[in-house]
Amino acid sequence: MREDYKFDIKARSPWSSLNGINKITISPAKQGIEAAITIPGSKSLTNRALIMSALADGNSKVSDILKSDDSYWCIEALKQLGAEIELQDDIVYIKGSGGHLRSNDLYIGAAGTIARFLPGVLAASREGEWNLEASESMSKRPIAPLIHALRQLGAEIDYLAKKDYYPLRIKGKYVKGGEVSLSGSISSQFISGVLIAAPYFNETTRVTIKDGIVQHAYVFLTLDLMKEFGADVQYDNALQQIVINPSPYKAKDILLESDASAACYFLALAAVTNGRIRINGLAEKTKQPDIQMLDIFEKMGCKVIKGASFIELEGTPQLKGGFEISMKEISDQALTLAAIAPFADGPITIKDVAHIRYHESDRISVICEALKELGIRTEEFEEGLKVYPGAPKPACLNTYDDHRVAMALALIGSKVEGIQLNDPGCVSKTFPEYFSLLEELGLEVKR
Numbered sequence: 220m221r222e223d224y225k226f227d228i229k230a231r232s233p234w235s236s237l238n239g240i241n242k243i244t245i246s247p248a249k250q251g252i253e254a255a256i257t258i259p260g261s262k263s264l265t266n267r268a269l270i271m272s273a274l275a276d277g278n279s280k281v282s283d284i285l286k287s288d289d290s291y292w293c294i295e296a297l298k299q300l301g302a303e304i305e306l307q308d309d310i311v312y313i314k315g316s317g318g319h320l321r322s323n324d325l326y327i328g329a330a331g332t333i334a335r336f337l338p339g340v341l342a343a344s345r346e347g348e349w350n351l352e353a354s355e356s357m358s359k360r361p362i363a364p365l366i367h368a369l370r371q372l373g374a375e376i377d378y379l380a381k382k383d384y385y386p387l388r389i390k391g392k393y394v395k396g397g398e399v400s401l402s403g404s405i406s407s408q409f410i411s412g413v414l415i416a417a418p419y420f421n422e423t424t425r426v427t428i429k430d431g432i433v434q435h436a437y438v439f440l441t442l443d444l445m446k447e448f449g450a451d452v453q454y455d456n457a458l459q460q461i462v463i464n465p466s467p468y469k470a471k472d473i474l475l476e477s478d479a480s481a482a483c484y485f486l487a488l489a490a491v492t493n494g495r496i497r498i499n500g501l502a503e504k505t506k507q508p509d510i511q512m513l514d515i516f517e518k519m520g521c522k523v524i525k526g527a528s529f530i531e532l533e534g535t536p537q538l539k540g541g542f543e544i545s546m547k548e549i550s551d552q553a554l555t556l557a558a559i560a561p562f563a564d565g566p567i568t569i570k571d572v573a574h575i576r577y578h579e580s581d582r583i584s585v586i587c588e589a590l591k592e593l594g595i596r597t598e599e600f601e602e603g604l605k606v607y608p609g610a611p612k613p614a615c616l617n618t619y620d621d622h623r624v625a626m627a628l629a630l631i632g633s634k635v636e637g638i639q640l641n642d643p644g645c646v647s648k649t650f651p652e653y654f655s656l657l658e659e660l661g662l663e664v665k666r
């Protein structure tokens with residue numbers, strides 16, 4: 220176990236689950252898994268829509284939001300900034316501030332989407348001053364390329380403790396805009412963070428990307444939503460140059476899609492148990508990148524039915540392996556594939572995901588550690604890993620305060636009796652009901 224590991228209780232919100240539960244044990248379902256389920260709203264769309272509605276002048280209604288730690292801290296921050304927000308079940312009514320934000324100290328939890336999307340927005344808010352504090356894990360994740368780009372555009376942002384990391388101090392002023400070139404090779408969120416704020420800069424902003432973008436689809440999600448909220452943006456399909464004219468967001472009513480990343484755990488569950496799961500309310504046409512996992516499941520021998528408003532996956536008695544795959548564009552699913560890989564009939568190599576070492580944990584190192592603990596032969600590379608077929612043995616595994624580590628490793632409990640996970644509550648970052656849903660589907664979950 221890595222020595223610096225402890226979970227950050229402060230980042231768990233009132234919407235988190237499993238508070239005070241140190242360990243959970245997962246064992247296979249007694250019967251075959253066959254179900255139709257609905258997954259909560261997309262984390263990425265929820266926090267984008269909340270921020271844009273809070274900036275718009277007027278009343279917006281955002282329906283089918285995700286209720287998790289990431290969205291809780293987003294809503295709290297926006298309230299502190301002066302947005303009037305009312306919540307009814309999973310519908311949020313927001314009276315936006317028209318871009319005039321109240322000075323306050325803000326805590327943003329462990330959410331990359333808030334950490335990378337708020338600084339530009341605050342900096343361009345003409346007046347006001349904010350200290351922004353993030354969770355321990357978020358305070359270790361990179362933000363320097365974003366802050367550097369925003370400063371180049373005229374923003375006043377200082378590091379309050381360690382250079383290049385949270386916490387931040389931001390002074391609102393007129394941000395000029397203009398030309399900026401930034402890197403998307405560690406996180407696409409740096410680009411989204413500049414784009415979301417750019418309609419509030421004084422002049423037209425022209426963004427060019429210095430090198431690659433790790434997950435292009437999230438930048439397209441940003442641009443699509445900006446257009447829906449009335450921003451004036453132009454871009455080419457290769458995202459070589461993105462142009463944003465000053466064009467404040469307009470209030471609107473919006474219904475959000477289910478979270479494709481969260482859906483993938485249940486598709487993987489059907490795949491690995493030879494079960495059948497239908498996800499209602501999510502279609503192949505979504506622009507969320509993780510829907511591309513369907514191609515991987517098909518490659519592994521699963522049958523996928525793509526309906527107009529659902530996705531269904533039927534597993535197979537023996538998953539196929541023996542392939543290498545680049546997961547650069549769908550890297551939130553790298554751990555999901557790694558967790559089901561031991562059950563395939565040949566090794567699986569996951570490539571091009573060096574950037575996931577900078578997510579909530581060093582995901583490549585953590586998943587390799589867990590698989591080894593389970594007795595699975597695993598090779599770790601700088602940019603990925605190779606997992607060999609094997610029979611995992613029961614083990615007690617660390618989740619490193621990383622929701623995707625916990626959700627992926629829990630899938631092994633659908634095949635192997637007695638998989639124990641420490642700090643299962645970390646799933647609350649994006650999916651507080653995760654273990655309850657596994658239980659409803661028949662898995663044995665002992666808290």
Ligand SMILES: O=C(O)C1=C[C@@H](OP(=O)(O)O)[C@@H](O)[C@H](O)C1
Nearest residue numbers: 263332405406407408434437551
């Ligand atoms: O913009 C977004 O909503 C996201 C972008 C991706 O981050 P990176 O580009 O940092 O990998 C993804 O991993 C994250 O879960 C959500």
Ligand SMILES: C=C(OP(=O)(O)O)C(=O)O
Nearest residue numbers: 329330331332551578623
């Ligand atoms: C990387 C992730 O989150 P974040 O939005 O905090 O970057 C994730 O959800 O896997």
